[in-house]
Amino acid sequence: MKHRLLLAAALLLMIATPTLAREPAVGHQFHSDIMITDHDGNPMQGVRCATVDFGPADSPRAPFDLDAWILEHGAEKVAVSIPVAFHVLYFYRGSTLVGNVTDTQITNQVDVLNAAYAGTGVSFVWRSTDRTLNKTWATMRPGSSAELAAKQALAVDPAHTLNLYTAYPGGGLLGWSYFPWSYPETSYMHGSVIHFGSLPGGYLSSYNGGDTATHEIGHYVGLYHTFQGGCTEPNDYCEDTPQEASPDYYCTIGRDSCPLDPGLDPIHNFMDYTPDECMYEFTGNQTARMDWALTTYRPSLISSKAEGDIVASPAASRTGITSVAPNPFNPKAEISFTLRAAGMVSLNVYDLAGRRIRTLLEQDMAAGPHDVAFDGRGLPSSVYFVVLKANGEQSTQRVMLLK
Ligand SMILES: [Zn+2]
Numbered sequence: 001m002k003h004r005l006l007l008a009a010a011l012l013l014m015i016a017t018p019t020l021a022r023e024p025a026v027g028h029q030f031h032s033d034i035m036i037t038d039h040d041g042n043p044m045q046g047v048r049c050a051t052v053d054f055g056p057a058d059s060p061r062a063p064f065d066l067d068a069w070i071l072e073h074g075a076e077k078v079a080v081s082i083p084v085a086f087h088v089l090y091f092y093r094g095s096t097l098v099g100n101v102t103d104t105q106i107t108n109q110v111d112v113l114n115a116a117y118a119g120t121g122v123s124f125v126w127r128s129t130d131r132t133l134n135k136t137w138a139t140m141r142p143g144s145s146a147e148l149a150a151k152q153a154l155a156v157d158p159a160h161t162l163n164l165y166t167a168y169p170g171g172g173l174l175g176w177s178y179f180p181w182s183y184p185e186t187s188y189m190h191g192s193v194i195h196f197g198s199l200p201g202g203y204l205s206s207y208n209g210g211d212t213a214t215h216e217i218g219h220y221v222g223l224y225h226t227f228q229g230g231c232t233e234p235n236d237y238c239e240d241t242p243q244e245a246s247p248d249y250y251c252t253i254g255r256d257s258c259p260l261d262p263g264l265d266p267i268h269n270f271m272d273y274t275p276d277e278c279m280y281e282f283t284g285n286q287t288a289r290m291d292w293a294l295t296t297y298r299p300s301l302i303s304s305k306a307e308g309d310i311v312a313s314p315a316a317s318r319t320g321i322t323s324v325a326p327n328p329f330n331p332k333a334e335i336s337f338t339l340r341a342a343g344m345v346s347l348n349v350y351d352l353a354g355r356r357i358r359t360l361l362e363q364d365m366a367a368g369p370h371d372v373a374f375d376g377r378g379l380p381s382s383v384y385f386v387v388l389k390a391n392g393e394q395s396t397q398r399v400m401l402l403k
Contacts, residue, residue, distance in 0.1 A: 028052055028143065033273075034249065036172055036204055039098045039197070046172030048247070048273045050142050051219045053179055066237060068355060069292040070285075077121030078291040079394060080302045084110060085128045085156040087165045090196075091135035099138050099168050099196040100131065108200040109164075112210030113217065116270060116280075120287045122221060122294075127161060130154065140193070141170045147193070155188035159300040162220065163191030164213065166199060174198055175212045177219040180297035192216040209276030218271050222293025223286055225273075226266045231258035238285035241266045251278035295385060299398035320395035321388050322369070328400035331376045335360070337388050337395070342367045345390040349374060351382065365390075376401040 032045030086106050090099035106129055113124045132138075132154065140146035155163045169175075175194035183189045197204035198212035224236040227244040235243055242263030248255055251274045255265040266272055270279045271286070282290075294302055303321065321337045339345065347361035357379065360372050374386065381403045388395045 030171060030173065032172065033247075034172075034174075036174075036197075036207070038172075039093070039096075039168065039203070041203075044172050046174060048174055048249070049215065049219075049225070050169075050171075050173040050176035051178070051216065052142065052176070053182075053224075065296065066289060066292050069295070070288050072350070072356060073288075073291065077287060078295060078302055078396065079121045079123075080294060081123045081125055082162045082301060083127035083160065084113075084124050084162045084164050086126070086130070087150070087154045087163060088129065088131040088196075089138035089140075089150065089165060089167045090131065090133060091138045091168075092133075099166065101166055101196050101199050101202070103129065105199040105201055109210050109213055112200055113214060116211065116214040117282070120282055120290060122290060124162070128156060138167050139170045140167060141173065142176045142193075144170075148189075151188045151191070155191065158188050158190045159186045159298075162217065163188075164217075165191065165193040166196040167193055168196055169193060174204075174207060175216040177216045179219060180222050180293045185298050185300055190220070192220055206275040206277075211270060211276040211279055214270050214279075218282070218286075221290040222297070223271050223282075223289060226269045226271045227273075231261060236271070238283060238289060240283040240285045241269055241271070244272070247273035249273050249275075251275060295396060299385065299396060302396045303398070319388075319391040319393045321386060321397045324374075324386060324397050324399050328402040329374075329376065330401060330403050333374045333376070333399060334371050335374055335386055335397070336369065336371050337390075338369045339365060339367050339390055341391050343391055345370075345388070347372060347386065347388050350385045350387060357384070360386075374399070376403075 030047045030050050032047055034046045034048050035043055036046035038044045088099065088101055090097055107126065110124050110126050117123060136146045137150035140150060150165065173195065175192060175198065177192040178189055192213060194212050194216055195204060196202060198207050198210070200208065200210040202208040225247065226236055226241045227247050229235040230245045231243045242265060243258035243261035244265045245257035248265055248267045251267055255267060257265055267274050268279055268281050270282055272279065319338060319340045321335060323336045324333050326333060335347070343364065345361050345363060345365045348356050349358040349360065351357050360374060379401055381401050384399050384401060386397045386399055
């Protein structure tokens with residue numbers, strides 16, 4: 001009898017344990033790790049970051065993919081300007097508005113992001129702001145039906161846009177995102193949710209410099225916490241962020257929680273848990289990891305331009321791939337691109353592992369529109385990346401060979 005009970009208990013445990021690879025963070029238990037205040041100024045427990053990696057994350061191939069990418073691309077940076085759609089969620093408590101951040105705070109948030117990501121090749125441009133009075137949505141948690149409903153209703157073109165929701169999340173969560181590999185790039189689940197009090201000038205002391213968004217968007221572009229894996233390789237997959245046994249919450253100068261690993265804890269890194277005023281850097285490997293993650297999982301984001309750029313610029317005044325047709329293709333596709341100035345052009349095709357498999361062009365060319373054929377005979381059906389480099393710029397387009 002006892003044996004049977006144990007068996008039943010074990011079976012129940014198995015059923016209760018999430019085993020699906022792509023299970024969202026439904027029912028995830030977040031442990032409060034910081035003290036914050038509620039919107040009335042009363043102390044309450046909070047959670048520094050509620051981002052959960054619920055996939056087999058990074059496939060086991062990830063370190064190899066990243067290494068291959070760095071080998072191939074060296075220190076080059078993918079230049080990507082990400083349009084940001086702000087979704088302000090707010091509600092009334094009595095006659096007091098909670099969460100209705102100002103346009104100035106939104107402008108300042110974009111400025112903080114651009115300062116933080118300067119040097120990474122990633123930049124941000126304001127695209128739109130909408131405001132929704134809905135307490136259920138404004139107090140959502142990760143994986144909740146409120147999150148699904150809010151995002152389904154409000155998300156703007158997720159493949160080409162960063163959707164940033166400002167909210168007053170339940171449980172005192174400061175924010176969360178989903179990793180690029182967690183959902184297809186077109187999924188409305190993508191984007192970042194951040195506590196409205198964390199915007200520049202917000203009411204959350206220590207966390208009102210705007211770097212909660214910097215940190216959460218770090219996850220959105222593929223970065224892990226610097227303390228991931230503690231003192232055990234491969235940690236956050238970035239060699240140049242020293243190992244860290246646990247998050248640092250206080251900006252502990254000289255902290256060295258993994259003494260066998262060279263280097264002090266990366267307390268100034270945006271992907272640690274220190275207060276906003278303490279964090280100010282991304283590393284070279286983190287930049288490479290962003291490039292790799294975006295190119296691999298978010299190619300449409302890379303090929304997108306801020307709307308204002310497209311409207312303001314006639315086609316020939318910018319350099320980039322304009323179309324690949326047909327797409328998917330078999331066996332030939334025509335790649336069209338424009339050059340704003342004459343110069344050296346290289347046009348290469350890469351596979352998903354970042355290996356260069358074809359060189360289509362490597363020559364001087366005139367300014368203006370050009371076409372070149374990509375013949376996929378001899379290649380397996382797969383997704384490939386066409387990368388144009390010219391005029392000091394890089395443009396990437398994803399193509400699919402379907403035999
Ligand atoms: Zn985080």
